[in-house]
Ligand code: G
Ligand code: G
Ligand code: MN
């Protein structure tokens with residue numbers, strides 16, 4: 076309860092920030108995108124994980140506001156990255172509550188306008204669970220008409236995967252990290268990943284494997300022809316200046 080009260084002031088106190096995790100093309104190991112992730116540095120409790128404070132924010136009615144802020148800061152930062160950073164795609168996570176609030180499309184448009192970020196660089200990541208029992212077709216269609224791309228996040232973690240894919244114009248599938256954790260040890264999991272990759276190829280949808288932690292997992296992905304990956308093995312979420320250093324070292 077105190078934590079919830081603290082969250083109300085966290086933004087003004089500068090405790091909320093973003094970290095950035097690179098997404099890498101497996102063909103040449105170039106960084107092709109970054110996912111922006113919210114962090115709360117609490118003065119007493121330290122780093123509060125999003126799994127903890129996002130539900131708090133929701134109960135306090137602050138979640139949509141928080142995400143609007145995250146959208147604005149992420150697009151603004153991405154619009155002024157150095158070097159080949161200006162070609163990177165920017166992934167931003169969107170919640171079920173934001174979809175339900177009905178302001179997502181307007182909020183994205185306003186962040187793009189304010190930041191000057193080209194819409195083609197923005198990837199809106201929606202977890203398949205956030206789409207359960209909801210018809211998000213209008214919102215997603217409006218975003219795509221603006222030129223924004225849609226990623227189905229945590230794909231394979233729920234039971235609505237194929238339905239979501241069939242109903243929505245998706246550009247990117249992000250393979251859930253629970254699948255990755257077993258891909259090199261369990262033949263069934265490997266077969267599922269293989270099936271998602273052929274689905275991606277058939278639908279002309281890029282597949283990004285999330286949560287790649289070991290060389291052995293990466294090896295399987297490469298053998299299966301997966302295009303893109305994200306995970307601690309490749310790069311951890313990092314601050315903006317570390318990201319800028321990384322990009323400069325690549326250029
Ligand atoms: O970055 P991390 O692994 O700690 O994130 C944990 C969860 O929080 C993930 O499911 C991630 O999608 C979610 N998350 C991180 N940043 C945001 C954000 O800005 N908005 C929403 N809705 N979720 C986020
Ligand atoms: O749900 P979403 O895919 O948006 O979650 C992204 C979260 O996954 C981030 O909070 C990030 O910290 C976490 N993450 C990224 N790479 C790895 C990884 O290799 N292993 C684990 N366990 N988590 C990761
Ligand atoms: Mn995500």
Ligand code: NA
Pocket residue numbers: 228229230249251252285
């Ligand atoms: Na995910």
